[in-house]
Amino acid sequence: MAIDPTATPSATPPATAADLDDDIYVEGADWESVVDAVSDDHITVNMGPQHPSTHGVLRLVLDLDGETVTRLTPIVGYLHTGIEKNTEVRTWVQGTTFVTRMDYLSPFYNEAAFCLATEKLLGVRVPERAEVVRVILLEFNRIASHLVWLATGGMELGSTTVMEFGFREREHILDLFEAQSGLRMNHAYIRPGGLAQDVTDDFLERSAALVDLLAERMRDYEDLLVENPIWHARLKNVGRIDADTCLRLGVTGPVLRAAGVPWDLRKAQPYSGYERYEFDVPTRTEGDSFARFLIRLEEMRQSMHIIRQALEVLPGGPVMVDDKRIAWPSQQSLGADGIGNDPDYIRHIMGESMEALINHFKLVTQGFTVPPGQVYVPVESPRGELGYAVTSIGTNKPYRVHVRAPSFVNLQAADVMARGQGVADVVVVVASLDPVMGDVDR
């Protein structure tokens, strides 16, 4: 049938189901060619890229048999910003400002993985205080990320109360981040060699109070959801995936743990001193969306457990390595003009040593050089294995930075999880994978 763009929706809808099978009563644009291309009840539907439940600009092409999904094809790339390529023309320190913008719900993980890769190439180990602060912030970030998952996932299923809860608590965590780094998100606070600056004086009390608050509020989520019949009906037996399929499709993180594999890089290959903290790796065996919900709740609890231990052992001392070729001034204090500065450092370079001034100038304008080599550094992000494959040729800029983004890889499992289920379940499947499009498209 020829396409007539001027055609108006014709005829009134037929009255019986039998008529529906025979007659096409929706017209316009290229719709008829789409309908002609498929037979019987099979139709192809675009979900996204501007769909509220696709977590940003994710496009899902659904092949439907009636209401049942027969195939789901994720189409990505709408948010590609070339961050990997951008890091190639900037110094190693500037790289953190770029990578933190990938997975915008867990920015500290990108910073930490990039800095761990850089430090591995440099052969430096950051001071203990910086390491412990990193762990505290990373775990707070995991809670914040899971809270957004709970909030948006709940809202997509119609529970606006859950959304209010999730974003309410996340805001407290972001306030803490803002107090330390100056920014709610995209902090660029973790730097190669340590931290951009020391934490505030009230960091300990504030963090402890926040953990207590979060632990209390966790009970609200459980009271509201764990026994909730609607929550059960929407999540149980939806989006099932077994451990074998997870591993074949490269799925890691909470989805893999919900399928029964106790795989957590913090335990398996500890970094940043994770071997010092006691925590459990929760697993379930059902492998459905409800299991993933329970896993994420338990992970938040475990994160709080880690934060409490880290706050106990937080030592004093510097937060940046003691190597003048790498270290930016980091012992900053707030001046009368409202700008943070390191007075001792400024006195040293401006008044005492010309060489120190030259070094500072070269460090800031040119950056430091990193020995040539290739490393792959994975960390356990809230979404799974976040890996940085960094290549250096020995200059002041990375030669190539590749990011193994967990959202990108996990998205391949959406097809397996959605097949045979209803259209409404696709929303649950995508939500339970928890993809962040900034992480997928980079």
Added chain:
Amino acid sequence: MSEATPARSTAPRVGSLVPTASTGVSGRSSLTLDAIAQRVTERFPEVRVQQAFGELTLHVEPDDLVEMVTFCRDDDELSCELLSDLSGVHWPAGEHVIARQTSTTGWPEYRVSREHGVIEVLYVLRSVSRNHHFRISVGTVDTAPRLPSVTEIYPTADFHEREVYDFFGVEFEGHPDLTRILMPDDWIGHPHRKDYPLGGIDIPYKNDKFIPPPNERDLREVID
């Protein structure tokens, strides 16, 4: 619309990939890097082994890639259930002097000369049950990059290989749907190659002059 079918069945395999709870979170690798290297070189003597930064890299020829990856997955000791990462690096042809801020670091400049440009593809294989990972490196000429696909062995390579094709133009033979994934479908060129221009626009300056955007890379700026 693409014809991707991520739910393909994989090559037949005896038993399950799932490790038991006792081995999964041990926190310690059961195989040292030397033991892994030895295990692989017993079977593939021509593999070049490289250890640096506490990481193991095995350099293989493209012809051996599929056999090697299959071996690493199915071997009882290596048991690599997971393909963690697959990425590319472009090493262009020509002579390059790598300047390294000799005045401050004391490191000498060094010279790199390549007759053919190479696109290096890196596979990170991980064993969840044995808790170890290592890297396989394979090179292909950048004028007509072509490698066998490993999607039949690891279905997760689907998106990864599409990404490397998108960014470097490597054609993975046997991939079910090798299309661009992150760049638009009608994009020309492969942006992560070092011969791809950096882009940018001319900046207007006084007296109706325009300043071209910087187009310097670490390699470019030091080529004589």
